[in-house]
Amino acid sequence: MRRYSAFAIAREAARHHRGWERAWASPEPRKRYDVVIVGAGGHGLATAYWLGKNHGITDVAVIEKGWLGGGNTGRNTTIIRSNYLQDPSAAIYEKARSLYETMSQDLNMNVMFSPRGVIMLAQTEHEVRGYRRTAMANAQQGVATEFISPARVKELVPIISLDGPRYPVLGGLWQARGGTARHDAVAWAYARACSAMGMHIIQKCEVTGVTSENGQVTGVETSRGHIGCGKLGMVVAGHAGQLAEMAGFRLPIEAVALQALVSEPIKPCMDVVVMANTVHGYMSQSDKGEMVIGGGTDGFNNFTQRGSFHHIEETVRALVETFPMISRLKMLRQWGGIVDMTGDRSPIISATPLGGCYVNCGWGTGGFKAIPGSGWAMAELMAKGDSPLARAFSLSRFREGRFIDESVAAGVAH
Numbered sequence: 526m527r528r529y530s531a532f533a534i535a536r537e538a539a540r541h542h543r544g545w546e547r548a549w550a551s552p553e554p555r556k557r558y559d560v561v562i563v564g565a566g567g568h569g570l571a572t573a574y575w576l577g578k579n580h581g582i583t584d585v586a587v588i589e590k591g592w593l594g595g596g597n598t599g600r601n602t603t604i605i606r607s608n609y610l611q612d613p614s615a616a617i618y619e620k621a622r623s624l625y626e627t628m629s630q631d632l633n634m635n636v637m638f639s640p641r642g643v644i645m646l647a648q649t650e651h652e653v654r655g656y657r658r659t660a661m662a663n664a665q666q667g668v669a670t671e672f673i674s675p676a677r678v679k680e681l682v683p684i685i686s687l688d689g690p691r692y693p694v695l696g697g698l699w700q701a702r703g704g705t706a707r708h709d710a711v712a713w714a715y716a717r718a719c720s721a722m723g724m725h726i727i728q729k730c731e732v733t734g735v736t737s738e739n740g741q742v743t744g745v746e747t748s749r750g751h752i753g754c755g756k757l758g759m760v761v762a763g764h765a766g767q768l769a770e771m772a773g774f775r776l777p778i779e780a781v782a783l784q785a786l787v788s789e790p791i792k793p794c795m796d797v798v799v800m801a802n803t804v805h806g807y808m809s810q811s812d813k814g815e816m817v818i819g820g821g822t823d824g825f826n827n828f829t830q831r832g833s834f835h836h837i838e839e840t841v842r843a844l845v846e847t848f849p850m851i852s853r854l855k856m857l858r859q860w861g862g863i864v865d866m867t868g869d870r871s872p873i874i875s876a877t878p879l880g881g882c883y884v885n886c887g888w889g890t891g892g893f894k895a896i897p898g899s900g901w902a903m904a905e906l907m908a909k910g911d912s913p914l915a916r917a918f919s920l921s922r923f924r925e926g927r928f929i930d931e932s933v934a935a936g937v938a939h
């Protein structure tokens with residue numbers, strides 16, 4: 526794989542950009558691999574990458590029914606932060622956030638990580654107490670956050686209205702090194718790095734069944750034939766329940782549509798990410814100038830990858846209260862993704878009742894930020910059978926009642 530560099534850009538400019546190689550190969554599937562990962566979203570690709578990079582396992586295929594990054598990874602609003610309350614969550618999200626800091630250099634592709642800072646607004650006394658508590662917990666966990674005053678919020682976000690018609694801004698939880706990254710680029714960068722290690726990324730190949738012998742996984746049935754494997758990783762977000770059913774077990778997970786929208790582009794007016802959990806909406810400005818707006822989840826289970834008008838109305842109403850100037854913006858487009866929600870709003874990274882079969886899911890509305898850390902933990906679990914970062918997120922917590930309650934941190938879709 527040729528490295529991307531300033532020199533390469535100059536060289537290609539001089540020869541009319543005829544020398545660029547394809548970023549990743551599209552091989553025919555082989556009959557068998559040591560490891561098969563189902564799902565070429567960020568988490569699946571990151572798992573494959575760290576299997577190769579940290580554990581030297583490169584006989585890996587990543588199988589994707591659509592196109593890589595075409596699931597939630599390419600549909601999210603790209604907020605990255607690690608200000609969670611519980612220790613296991615702070616550990617894995619902070620690991621991920623710190624890996625984002627150097628991802629462009631590590632993977633030799635610009636993922637446009639922009640640590641512009643994230644504010645979670647406190648608009649009720651309850652939220653003030655909750656965020657002060659999180660800031661205290663984060664201080665113990667080594668995650669740099671602080672509770673800031675309304676005056677500081679206004680300084681950071683001049684377009685905000687502190688005296689909303691329903692809820693005044695009473696302060697905010699501020700993470701200065703939180704931010705955003707370009708979502709497709711994250712998937713592309715991992716895919717390119719995996720392909721360079723000789724792994725196979727097989728797109729347009731749907732997994733339709735899981736085969737096993739004596740309680741041990743032996744492979745997957747796909748729309749392109751049977752593919753054997755020694756170990757199987759199921760990393761399919763909102764479709765985790767269906768994959769689990771194919772493998773013969775059930776997951777405590779629900780699938781719901783989550784949606785987002787963007788406005789027409791305008792001049793730079795907001796250089797941080799703002800989340801308003803009480804009125805329920807969040808917003809950041811993309812490099813193109815569009816306001817990127819996140820809404821809520823549907824109140825019922827479904828697999829429709831699209832938006833709905835009542836959500837647009839609710840979300841935009843909430844944000845107009847918070848940023849009155851956006852009432853004059855036209856919205857350009859909306860879309861949806863199918864997210865995978867657990868009861869405690871924490872992910873599952875776990876071995877399963879089927880030997881050799883592992884699952885990574887349950888990131889719900891907030892897994893983009895976790896991609897590098899989640900892949901790191903899942904790869905370690907698959908390679909060694911245990912991972913300190915993943916331990917608390919095993920399936921056994923639902924049997925044993927060891928919930929990792931992050932319903933406040935995940936209170937708004939992000």
Ligand SMILES: Cc1cc2nc3c(=O)[nH]c(=O)nc-3n(C[C@H](O)[C@H](O)[C@H](O)COP(=O)(O)OP(=O)(O)OC[C@H]3O[C@@H](n4cnc5c(N)ncnc54)[C@H](O)[C@@H]3O)c2cc1C
Pocket residue numbers: 563564565566567568569588589590591592593594595596597598599600601602603604605730731732733760761762763764783784785819860861862863864886888889890891892893894895938939
């Ligand atoms: C509108 C929206 C906004 C969001 N905003 C944020 C945010 O701001 N910050 C944040 O941290 N998170 C956010 N999220 C959540 C985040 O996008 C997800 O948690 C994350 O992308 C999940 O990644 P993944 O790799 O697990 O899943 P995906 O990217 O969905 O990848 C799973 C892949 O599996 C494939 N697949 C499924 N079934 C099969 C099969 N049978 N055979 C083969 N392949 C299969 C799918 O096609 C898909 O490509 C948002 C999500 C949405 C929908």
